[in-house]
Amino acid sequence: MLTNNDNTQSMQSSNNKQRFTGSCHCGSVQFQIDSDLSEVTTCNCSMCRRRNAVMLKVHENDFVLLDGAEVLSKYQFHTHTAQHFFCSQCGIYPFHRKRMAPDSYGINTQCLEGFDAEGIPVRETNGIELP
Numbered sequence: 331m332l333t334n335n336d337n338t339q340s341m342q343s344s345n346n347k348q349r350f351t352g353s354c355h356c357g358s359v360q361f362q363i364d365s366d367l368s369e370v371t372t373c374n375c376s377m378c379r380r381r382n383a384v385m386l387k388v389h390e391n392d393f394v395l396l397d398g399a400e401v402l403s404k405y406q407f408h409t410h411t412a413q414h415f416f417c418s419q420c421g422i423y424p425f426h427r428k429r430m431a432p433d434s435y436g437i438n439t440q441c442l443e444g445f446d447a448e449g450i451p452v453r454e455t456n457g458i459e460l461p
């Protein structure tokens with residue numbers, strides 16, 4: 331029988347973690363994350379300031395893109411390390427590959443189904459002062 335990598339990963343990462351599914355506005359992009367919800371972040375860099383997102387950091391092992399790879403567009407600027415994805419159909423930013431932690435994703439919490447930021451500490455990151 332086939333071994334299912336996704337199941338193996340979710341079992342390993344299920345300790346203290348909650349699973350959420352997320353999507354863009356038109357539904358073309360669908361993804362799933364596991365998070366311990368230890369904190370959410372905001373950022374004041376030129377990009378984050380404009381999109382005004384409250385974000386959740388998840389390791390790439392806790393992230394699964396379920397659908398929509400073909401509609402995702404990528405935007406990069408400055409050091410071109412971070413990869414900012416947006417849906418080419420509806421324009422929504424669902425997640426990005428982080429610059430300071432390239433093995434992790436920043437997730438737009440407003441795209442998550444049933445997510446409630448109440449009670450989760452907010453860390454304000456100072457992206458504008460990164461070189």
Ligand SMILES: [Zn+2]
Nearest residue numbers: 354356417420
């Ligand atoms: Zn969309």
